[in-house]
Amino acid sequence: MTDSDVTATKARALDAATKVDKKPVRAIGLLSGGLDSMLAHAVIRAQGIEVRAVNFYTGLCIVETQRRLGRRRRDGSIPANEALGAAANLEMEMEFIDISGPDYLHLITHPRYGYGANANPCVDCRIFMFKKAKALMEAWGASFVFTGEVLGQRPKSQRRDTLRIVERDSGLTGRLVRPLSAKLLEPTIPELEGLLDRERLFDFRGRSRASQMALAKELGLTDYPQPAGGCCYLTDESFGRRFHDLMARRPERNLAEEEVLLLAMGRHFRLGEVKLIVARNETESVAFRRFIGGRHAVEAIGVNGPLALVEGAPDEEARRWISAIVARYGQGRVQARVRVEWRDVTGAVELREVAPHDDEAVLASLRI
């Protein structure tokens, strides 16, 4: 055997040994279902990294809640879960992790970093989710967690300083990769260790989606939801108003799961310390029946109309107002008088006859 034969044999042995030792690089990806998270997954997987996609269910996803309530879109179709749709388009499995419950409710009512424009504690929410993702990363032997966040896309939660806070407080310092803005951020550990090629990551910034749409086209991703800003009730303006109205009257800031659902449904009116919630359609009336316990239930009888729930202790005047408002939202609105039934918290039943309320300006002033 010549010297060059020996060198070649050693090289082959070394190569084989390296291949045996080389474990696949793994990462946990957060998949919300929006275009950015889809792109992040496609970009990371394109580097040969084994990705486990996870979606955290907070119980406050608008589309998912509507789907569960059996609501239909204008075209009659049933709203689809966007994250599941995204996973299908990416041809990958996705783990659906339910984080709704007391810990998440506590986060919503006591956010360390405050709220965004509405009731959205996005910074705390992300920290909460990323802590869970970190635990999955460690359990699965993954090297990093990644998200579709884009620097500067959201005014508070995606500022450079906030991205750092989220990374630090979730315990993911150096191991939280934002592939779409990576080139604008400090290199992460997987990039420094050569597990992830920084050159194949991106430098997207700001609210414009033009770069993302161009990349989607390049990657052949055509089926993705349009950014409607409707993914989370906490970012919804009317939900936010109702949420803060409730919290302002509750110094202990506790919140039950069913209260969150009620904040998302119906027409809400405030009459002093009494709150009236009128179902907007039959689906909501059916859903409201689950929440009657501890509340007064009011509905018109003899004509079709919504079920309404009353919280608090209405006096005679409030009862008159409420009866008239409930009558106004049923088919009896065109009648001179409507009979309205009250089933009190105590179980007592009372019948009233009222003229349906017809002053839109007054109604609007009572709306929460």
Ligand code: SF4
């Ligand atoms: S919008 Fe904000 S609060 Fe809602 S799920 Fe996303 S990060 Fe959490």
